[in-house]
Amino acid sequence: MPTILGQNQYGKAENRVVKITRDGDTHHIKDLNVSVALSGDMDDVHYSGSNANVLPTDTTKNTVFAFAKEYGIESAEQFGIHLARHFVSSQEPIHRARIRIEEYAWERIATSDGNSRFIGADEVKHSFARKGQETRVSQITYDGENWEVISGLKDLTVMNSTNSEFWGYVKDKYTTLKEAYDRILATDVSARWRYNWTSDEQRMPNWEKSYEQARKHMLQAFAETYSLSLQQTLYQMGSRIINSRSEIDEIRFSLPNNHHFLVDLEPFGLKNDNEVYFAADRPYGLIEATVLRDGVEPKIPVDMTNL
Numbered sequence: 120m121p122t123i124l125g126q127n128q129y130g131k132a133e134n135r136v137v138k139i140t141r142d143g144d145t146h147h148i149k150d151l152n153v154s155v156a157l158s159g160d161m162d163d164v165h166y167s168g169s170n171a172n173v174l175p176t177d178t179t180k181n182t183v184f185a186f187a188k189e190y191g192i193e194s195a196e197q198f199g200i201h202l203a204r205h206f207v208s209s210q211e212p213i214h215r216a217r218i219r220i221e222e223y224a225w226e227r228i229a230t231s232d233g234n235s236r237f238i239g240a241d242e243v244k245h246s247f248a249r250k251g252q253e254t255r256v257s258q259i260t261y262d263g264e265n266w267e268v269i270s271g272l273k274d275l276t277v278m279n280s281t282n283s284e285f286w287g288y289v290k291d292k293y294t295t296l297k298e299a300y301d302r303i304l305a306t307d308v309s310a311r312w313r314y315n316w317t318s319d320e321q322r323m324p325n326w327e328k329s330y331e332q333a334r335k336h337m338l339q340a341f342a343e344t345y346s347l348s349l350q351q352t353l354y355q356m357g358s359r360i361i362n363s364r365s366e367i368d369e370i371r372f373s374l375p376n377n378h379h380f381l382v383d384l385e386p387f388g389l390k391n392d393n394e395v396y397f398a399a400d401r402p403y404g405l406i407e408a409t410v411l412r413d414g415v416e417p418k419i420p421v422d423m424t425n426l
């Protein structure tokens with residue numbers, strides 16, 4: 120049965136590039152998921168396996184990261200235009216380039232007090248929360264006499280583009296991790312907190328206000344902690360809530376460490392001065408712990424934050 124090749128395209132999909140632009144100590148983030156699809160004179164590679172017209176998909180990936188440094192990311196559209204033009208105009212066999220880009224929006228974490236050296240008027244200059252995606256959750260249990268209310272949130276994605284280090288850890292024969300003195304710290308917060316209210320219906324907490332305040336304190340602690348580990352940041356987030364909200368006795372966190380690896384741009388003659396990162400999705404470190412008011416029995420189940 121004779122066959123012919125139909126429409127075809129190829130390239131590297133889902134290049135997760137994060138670009139930090141430093142304007143003094145104010146940082147700006149562009150966080151993109153860039154997919155490259157090229158087409159042109161590609162009959163030979165399909166029919167005979169000749170790669171003579173094939174720019175490797177690996178090269179298309181490198182180009183995305185190198186262009187983030189060389190041209191910056193002014194907008195997704197502008198970045199896509201640069202890339203598409205480059206592939207079509209620099210490679211004779213390539214006639215068409217389709218660049219698809221998803222952009223993840225971030226907003227600065229607001230603070231109430233201006234007393235931290237990291238804080239401007241009312242925003243942290245290097246701390247961001249991803250726009251509009253967290254889910255608020257709660258679990259209410261009643262046995263006819265007593266109530267147990269556990270509230271929380273999941274998928275609250277936050278990032279500090281500086282003020283995070285990780286060093287001084289155990290090194291054995293399998294350790295390859297390099298010590299970091301200025302890294303990105305990013306996580307998707309999953310937290311559950313337990314209210315100490317159990318019965319007096321006249322003295323029920325204001326659930327809406329309590330949620331807003333717990334979320335706010337958690338975010339402020341994330342933004343304001345100069346972090347030596349995600350574990351340390353977790354503890355600060357938890358104790359800030361316990362110390363500022365008397366109605367909450369216990370909080371449990373599950374925090375993935377969303378790794379951002381500096382891209383080696385030296386092969387392209389470019390210096391990466393903590394600007395261009397590859398946002399890896401897996402594997403990730405997973406840091407989990409409960410923070411309790413002193414003297415209180417822990418009651419939040421260990422696995423609850425993973426639900």
Ligand SMILES: O=c1[nH]c(=O)c2[nH]c(=O)[nH]c2[nH]1
Nearest residue numbers: 285296347348349350376404
């Ligand atoms: O904040 C961190 N805590 C760790 O336990 C850890 N382990 C690791 O490889 N990187 C990190 N980062």
